Amino acid sequence: MFKKEKTMNGNFTKDKKFIGKMFDELSPMYDFNNHLLSGGQDLLWRKKAVKHLTNNHVKSETILDLASGSGDLAVEFLRLEPNKLVCADLSLEMLKINNNKINNKNHIAIQTDAGSLPFEDNTFDITGISFGVRNFENLETCIKEIYRTLKPGGLFLTIEMFGNRSPSFINKIFGFYFKKILPKIGNLLSKSKYAYFYLFDSVDTFLSAGEYTKLTEKCGFKTYWHKNNFINIVHTVIVQKPV
Numbered sequence: 001m002f003k004k005e006k007t008m009n010g011n012f013t014k015d016k017k018f019i020g021k022m023f024d025e026l027s028p029m030y031d032f033n034n035h036l037l038s039g040g041q042d043l044l045w046r047k048k049a050v051k052h053l054t055n056n057h058v059k060s061e062t063i064l065d066l067a068s069g070s071g072d073l074a075v076e077f078l079r080l081e082p083n084k085l086v087c088a089d090l091s092l093e094m095l096k097i098n099n100n101k102i103n104n105k106n107h108i109a110i111q112t113d114a115g116s117l118p119f120e121d122n123t124f125d126i127t128g129i130s131f132g133v134r135n136f137e138n139l140e141t142c143i144k145e146i147y148r149t150l151k152p153g154g155l156f157l158t159i160e161m162f163g164n165r166s167p168s169f170i171n172k173i174f175g176f177y178f179k180k181i182l183p184k185i186g187n188l189l190s191k192s193k194y195a196y197f198y199l200f201d202s203v204d205t206f207l208s209a210g211e212y213t214k215l216t217e218k219c220g221f222k223t224y225w226h227k228n229n230f231i232n233i234v235h236t237v238i239v240q241k242p243v
């Protein structure tokens, strides 16, 4: 019913029901596919982003891993020894994997939409989202929710595959693989007819890293750190709620 539903942003809807159902279906093979298709790089990108936080001795008592999925970013967040690590996601099946993976007394997993967070103002020291923001239907609303629920001085870390408005030669080669080859392998491995077409579409139509940073600034954040991880597509963006 949701497949190939035309939206303003591309060929797929970002309706919560569609996204939640898709990730429920992808959940059994999610980690395997992710690590295989990125050549293990996704694990390194999360590790390096959190290492930047540990190196800077940031405050980390309460951490929210939003769009946490199977919890690979949350695993890295455990290095910051939080008193509370909340993993939140739309997909119940992803959260089941999350719960099994993270065996820590300070961890809880909850099902929620990023656009309407069930937390009080000024709750978290850090909110992280890896490979999640691209899927949000109302991105600005979600960023405002993150701002509201972060403490003053709190950090919002994003790792994402961003749209690239000025492709270089290497981007064009990668673009061919990403559009023509990866969806076929990904769909086959995950037994989906469309999930990896969605992946291409969601990156192709998403904001560039610069546009995304500007949007966070519009919502009140100040830029803290930025790293281009992979050919101007995968970036880590850390922004801060002013004190």
Ligand SMILES: C[S@@+](CC[C@H](N)C(=O)[O-])C[C@H]1O[C@@H](n2cnc3c(N)ncnc32)[C@H](O)[C@@H]1O
Residues within 6 Å of the ligand: 016, 019, 020, 023, 034, 066, 067, 068, 069, 070, 071, 072, 073, 088, 089, 090, 091, 094, 112, 113, 114, 115, 129, 130, 131, 132, 135, 136, 137
């Ligand atoms: C590509 S996965 C990333 C999971 C994990 N953060 C990682 O790094 O592997 C995207 C996740 O975002 C979740 N998600 C998408 N839209 C969401 C929303 N509006 N609210 C909460 N979670 C959402 C999906 O259910 C899925 O688990």
